[in-house]
Amino acid sequence: xxxxxxxxxEWPDDAEPMPSAPEKTLERLSLYRRLLVxxxxxxxxxxxxxxxxxxxxxxxxxxxxxxxxxxxxxNPARGYSAEGLVEAIxxxxxxxxxxxxxxxxxxxLGRAILAYFLGRRPGARLVAAFDIDPAKVGRVIQGCRxxxxxxxxxxxHDHGIRVGLIAVPANAAAGVADRxxxxxxxxxxxxxxxxxxxxxxxxxxxMDMTTWLEKVAxxxxxxxxxxxxxx
Amino acid sequence: xxxxxxxxxEWPDDAEPMPSAPEKTLERLSLYRRLLVxxxxxxxxxxxxxxxxxxxxxxxxxxxxxxxxxxxxxNPARGYSAEGLVEAIxxxxxxxxxxxxxxxxxxxLGRAILAYFLGRRPGARLVAAFDIDPAKVGRVIQGCRxxxxxxxxxxxHDHGIRVGLIAVPANAAAGVADRxxxxxxxxxxxxxxxxxxxxxxxxxxxMDMTTWLEKVAxxxxxxxxxxxxxx
DNA sequence: GCCTGTGAAGCTATTCACAGCT
DNA sequence: AGCTGTGAATAGCTTCACAGGC
Numbered sequence: 001x002x003x004x005x006x007x008x009x010e011w012p013d014d015a016e017p018m019p020s021a022p023e024k025t026l027e028r029l030s031l032y033r034r035l036l037v038x039x040x041x042x043x044x045x046x047x048x049x050x051x052x053x054x055x056x057x058x059x060x061x062x063x064x065x066x067x068x069x070x071x072x073x074x075n076p077a078r079g080y081s082a083e084g085l086v087e088a089i090x091x092x093x094x095x096x097x098x099x100x101x102x103x104x105x106x107x108x109l110g111r112a113i114l115a116y117f118l119g120r121r122p123g124a125r126l127v128a129a130f131d132i133d134p135a136k137v138g139r140v141i142q143g144c145r146x147x148x149x150x151x152x153x154x155x156x157h158d159h160g161i162r163v164g165l166i167a168v169p170a171n172a173a174a175g176v177a178d179r180x181x182x183x184x185x186x187x188x189x190x191x192x193x194x195x196x197x198x199x200x201x202x203x204x205x206x207m208d209m210t211t212w213l214e215k216v217a218x219x220x221x222x223x224x225x226x227x228x229x230x231x
Numbered sequence: 232x233x234x235x236x237x238x239x240x241e242w243p244d245d246a247e248p249m250p251s252a253p254e255k256t257l258e259r260l261s262l263y264r265r266l267l268v269x270x271x272x273x274x275x276x277x278x279x280x281x282x283x284x285x286x287x288x289x290x291x292x293x294x295x296x297x298x299x300x301x302x303x304x305x306n307p308a309r310g311y312s313a314e315g316l317v318e319a320i321x322x323x324x325x326x327x328x329x330x331x332x333x334x335x336x337x338x339x340l341g342r343a344i345l346a347y348f349l350g351r352r353p354g355a356r357l358v359a360a361f362d363i364d365p366a367k368v369g370r371v372i373q374g375c376r377x378x379x380x381x382x383x384x385x386x387x388h389d390h391g392i393r394v395g396l397i398a399v400p401a402n403a404a405a406g407v408a409d410r411x412x413x414x415x416x417x418x419x420x421x422x423x424x425x426x427x428x429x430x431x432x433x434x435x436x437x438m439d440m441t442t443w444l445e446k447v448a449x450x451x452x453x454x455x456x457x458x459x460x461x462x
Numbered sequence: 463g464c465c466t467g468t469g470a471a472g473c474t475a476t477t478c479a480c481a482g483c484t
Numbered sequence: 485a486g487c488t489g490t491g492a493a494t495a496g497c498t499t500c501a502c503a504g505g506c
Contacts, residue, residue: 020453022496022497023446024496024497024498025497026445026449027439027442027443027446030439030441030445030446031426031439031442034441035426048464048466049465050465055426056426057426057428057429058498059498060465061498061499061500062497062498062499064467064468065467065468065497065498065499067466067467068467068468073466073467074465074466074467075465075466075505075506076464076465076466076467076504076506077465077466077505077506078506079465079466080466093445093448093449094448094449094452095452098448099451099452101448108343108346108347109343109346109347111339111343112340112342112343112344113440115338115339115340116339116340116424116440117441117444120441122441122444122445122448123444123445123448123449124444124445124447124448162448162451163444163447163448163451165444185451186450186451186452187447187448187450187451188447189443189444189447193347193351195262195266195286195287197288198288202451203447203450203451205443205446205447207440207443208258208261209344209347209348209438210261210265210348210351210353211258211261211262212420212436212438213332213348213353213354213394213396214257214261214324214325214353214354214355215254215257215258215261215436216355216394216418216419216420216434216436217324217325217329217332217353217354217355217393217394217418218257218324218325218354219417219418219434220330220393220394220416220417220418220433220434221325221326221330221417253474253475255474255475255476256475280487281487289476290477292477292478292479293476293477295488295489295490296475296476296477296489296490298488298489299489304488304489305487305488305489306483306484306487306488307482307483307484307486307487308483308486308487308488309484309487310487310488311488
């Protein structure tokens with residue numbers, strides 16, 4: 001539905017209590033937060049939009065726009081409180097508490113993913129991993145307990161998992177996506193090299209490395225310009 | 232620079248012999264190609280835009296627009312020749328021959344990346360891997376020979392490598408990006424969990440898993456709608 | 463003076479809709 | 485009847501530019 005008056009401009013009608021924003025904005029917010037965390041741990045108390053801009057590679061205007069959607073308001077003299085912003089972005093992105101997530105497929109890629117998130121504490125915690133290989137079941141791999149895929153429904157329910165990462169071979173991916181969706185997962189990150197059709201009501205993000213590689217190769221070939229790479 | 236007449240609309244002025252297109256289009260083309268390859272190997276000779284649409288999850292109009300930029304023209308009765316399209320997209324994306332690419336960092340993630348591309352033949356071939364760990368140097372890992380990072384300049388030059396994949400720890404990433412750029416690489420795919428500033432003239436793609444996870448988590452929390460996930 | 467917050471303008475991307483072909 | 489190719493319309497995103505505050 002269209003928005004009519006200037007002041008109702010904020011969210012499209014259906015009066016959700018909690019926020020939502022353009023995908024791109026969400027992505028940038030996620031990055032700002034991480035930059036801010038390091039700023040805070042460096043002992044700085046305040047940041048200006050152009051600080052975040054130069055750290056992130058976006059423009060200052062863009063940064064301010066993005067911060068508008070989280071509703072955190074700075075101060076012309078001092079800028080934004082770094083800590084305050086981290087918290088504001090946190091409640092915006094994560095809500096009251098970070099989501100629980102599960103990884104399916106503990107092969108090469110799966111282990112790399114676990115290692116990647118080990119020690120980081122993003123807006124989601126990897127609380128369980130699943131695999132069919134009995135040799136992996138029961139072990140703790142990169143700090144994450146591995147269960148049999150057969151337990152997926154029960155554990156998704158018990159842990160309140162709403163996010164699933166798929167890192168299984170191509171031919172198994174669609175089945176896993178379905179099974180996760182049926183178990184109650186609402187968001188999927190697919191690392192398998194096949195395009196998945198998102199089950200109804202679940203948000204699907206495709207991690208398509210082949211596409212990215214080909215895109216970069218294409219730009220590399222044609223006098224690369226774009227994104228940050230100026231000129 | 233602006234484009235003036237209707238018929239000059241094709242490419243912005245500076246008369247490059249070879250193509251260029253919006254990033255998003257490139258991404259979709261890459262996917263179409265892979266879908267087409269499986270269509271061809273299933274023995275089908277022709278496809279319609281809506282076939283590609285339903286396989287890829289985009290709209291038929293979108294597919295046709297994208298194919299416009301590669302300049303391949305179909306036929307109202309039969310649609311597009313599947314083989315012809317694969318080839319047309321191939322020459323558009325890859326040019327005369329696929330780019331040579333190098334991976335830096337053969338840890339968990341690096342190995343997973345090698346495994347991922349092993350056997351696939353996308354628009355770039357992984358022809359060399361580099362690491363500082365002497366234990367890895369000289370070995371062949373997932374079908375790819377591993378060299379000392381010290382050889383990077385020489386090998387990049389010798390193999391004509393123009394694409395680099397960075398899979399080193401966060402603190403080493405910026406240095407590696409610089410070194411690759413200085414050695415002549417024109418496109419970078421960064422898997423390290425830090426935002427890199429692209430060296431002048433090189434195209435940089437950030438593989439930011441944390442961002443993606445947080446985005447998916449955010450949508451999962453908020454009655455997920457978006458992308459494909461209908462309703 | 464330099465910063466934030468934000469309407470308004472400018473771009474880019476997607477979708478519509480239809481002429482032309484078979 | 486159903487498809488492609490494509491101008492025109494729409495929607496979405498980013499940048500500009502400036503009012504208002506310290």
